[in-house]
Amino acid sequence: MPVGDATVTVDQVVKPPFETVVAQHGATVLRVVRAVVGHSDADDAWSETFLAAMKAYPRLPANANVEAWLVTIAHRKAIDITRAAARRAFPVADTPDSPASDRADSHDLDLDTAVGALPPKQRQAVAYHYLAGLPYAEIAIILDSSVSAARRAAADGIATLRRTYPQIDTARSNT
């Protein structure tokens, strides 16, 4: 290590550059917000989440669970975006007529419809567990509910999806 730089040792916890957070969690957060707010608002939700996270990052404890922290921020941003969308006089459906940039990732409209039709708590619990991989103890904190209620919301959500989007079990068997 050069003399002029702070010596970095393995037993010392140094917070990595925020770039590392974006690189490691950018894709997961995008999947989560797509499930929670839908494709048309997902880019705004992702951008607002990472901008807010970058602002708060210096105060985050170095040993914090970064993914749970990001999902918590995304959860709040998604609520703001959903409220703003509800205030719009004529909600714009996420249709194949959306601009090409919104469709750069192939997405399944049947899946979007099925997930979008779930009650919010179920949709959130499903996304945070089955896309972000968070344990129900973390999800309960984010949803401000009990652990058993969070687990039940995810189970109910998956049960409904099995009915409204049967291909869900194909995805599972492919993993």
Added chain:
Amino acid sequence: MTAHSLTPLYPVDPDHLRRLHARLEKDAQDSDLLDIAYRTVDSAVGPLLLAATPRGLVRVAFASEGSDNVLLALSERISPRMLEAPTRLDPIARQLDEYFAGRRQRFDVAVDWTLSHGFRRTVLEHLNTDVAYGTTASYATLARLSGSPKAVRAVGTACATNPTPIVVPCHRVIRSDGAVGSYRGGPAAKRALLALERAG
């Protein structure tokens, strides 16, 4: 069903993530949150990591220093609000290209001296203004220019720990016996820079 098991239903296109990253770079810059922007450029002395704060260029690092170590040290000493964001580094990247092509003798970019303190900073500021392209100075000469003729060893340390080598030209400081001496980027890089400037 296990955790993460819906992930295959939500494919993410890397190009889409790159566009979101570019938007974050701009949003962070506009919100005064981009404390450090960095990028890597190729050069005649190997890849160089360039990092800048809003005040100016704060770090130039050689590949031998290990970019992960350099970025962690910047995160700890200045701020972890760092993104790989090329725009802020465009002017210095262009000027380095011109320098390595022999078409530039002085760098016209702001330098953020945050990482240099006290006498080391005095030494580097003298080096930046008093030792011209194509010339060399001994560590003893630079000690004299910096106002402490006896502090030859401290001048050596200041040069060895220069946060912005090449731009602040510590490669122009050599030993009194004519040997090139040590260099943050290794003696081969130092000889290459001196040869470039003799030819230019």
